[in-house]
Amino acid sequence: MREVAFIKQNKDKWLEVEAALGAHKAVTPDQMADYYVQLLDDLSFAQTYYPKSNTTIYLNFLVTQIYQKIYKTKRIDKNRLKFFFTDYVPSVAYKHRRLIYFSFILFFFFALIGGLSAHYHSHYVRGMMSDTYVNQTLENIANGDPMAIYKNGTNWTMAISITTNNIRVAFISFISGVTAGVYTFILALQNGALLGAFQYFCYQMGVVSASLRAIWLHGAMEIFSIMIAIAAGFVLTGGILFPKTYSRVLSFKVAFREGLSLFLATLPFFVMAGFIESFITRYYYQMPLWLNLVIILGSLSLISYYFLIYPFVKHFESNKLAHE
Numbered sequence: 001m002r003e004v005a006f007i008k009q010n011k012d013k014w015l016e017v018e019a020a021l022g023a024h025k026a027v028t029p030d031q032m033a034d035y036y037v038q039l040l041d042d043l044s045f046a047q048t049y050y051p052k053s054n055t056t057i058y059l060n061f062l063v064t065q066i067y068q069k070i071y072k073t074k075r076i077d078k079n080r081l082k083f084f085f086t087d088y089v090p091s092v093a094y095k096h097r098r099l100i101y102f103s104f105i106l107f108f109f110f111a112l113i114g115g116l117s118a119h120y121h122s123h124y125v126r127g128m129m130s131d132t133y134v135n136q137t138l139e140n141i142a143n144g145d146p147m148a149i150y151k152n153g154t155n156w157t158m159a160i161s162i163t164t165n166n167i168r169v170a171f172i173s174f175i176s177g178v179t180a181g182v183y184t185f186i187l188a189l190q191n192g193a194l195l196g197a198f199q200y201f202c203y204q205m206g207v208v209s210a211s212l213r214a215i216w217l218h219g220a221m222e223i224f225s226i227m228i229a230i231a232a233g234f235v236l237t238g239g240i241l242f243p244k245t246y247s248r249v250l251s252f253k254v255a256f257r258e259g260l261s262l263f264l265a266t267l268p269f270f271v272m273a274g275f276i277e278s279f280i281t282r283y284y285y286q287m288p289l290w291l292n293l294v295i296i297l298g299s300l301s302l303i304s305y306y307f308l309i310y311p312f313v314k315h316f317e318s319n320k321l322a323h324e
Helices: 003-021 029-049 054-070 078-095 097-120 124-129 131-142 155-179 182-204 208-241 248-279 289-322
Strands: none
Touching (some): 003 029, 003 054, 078 097, 078 248, 078 289, 097 182, 097 208, 124 131, 155 182, 155 208, 182 208, 208 289, 248 289
16 A cells, blocks of 8 residues: 555544544543554554654654553553453454464474474483482373373362462563573573473373373363463564654553463463362373364464464454454
């Protein structure tokens, strides 16, 4: 689209935002937040096709003003919380969808490396998971219950411990973006390779079916959420290294808020994954295969829809409303 056409198509909306920022008209917090989402899309388009244009500078200014007007407020109510999960996070996920895809590809590439390493190096699995863990698993296999390790401890103690640890790993993956992505990359390598090595170890021991049924009951949400947290880390890295038309400080602030939002959006899924791992996974051998698959596919469908499909739905809805 030519720049003149782009300006003509969106001019009225931008003037409306200017009026709202000048307090010349009554605007609800949700309307202001909606302006922010729409202008982020316009700014992204302008940065792609007119990177050195005054239009890009103008939109950058408007986005900055909205950011300061909305997101520095201390007031958080139920509507704001609803907006966060139903509008803001999907808009951020759409904006950074390529980094999310990259994180998925990177993670599973490292999982493949972990599997190959376990295949070619007999001591690799023990090096990744410790002798204690491997010996315990071998003992469980000999006793006819390969994944008995998920039966250790009480339900609530295990749920709290697992959920807390997963959230800690996810937060470190996000905040490590300040290392120019280096440590986030390392964490992706460690977690991906660990998954691949363990799955190959189970394959070697002839219990891969049991491992898939047990691990992915909770792993569908847990592993997916870790990959989103890794993407959040790369969002932070991008804000530091590639400020584009923003100042570097403002770029960092925006990237930090957006990356943190992606991380925070994973928390409900980590809680659900911890509950499943503590209260359901221990019964994986007793449940029929169809129920096992329903839980795995249902969990995977829910989190996939929220982070991969719903952002497109909201984006197209926003564009449709903007043109009505």
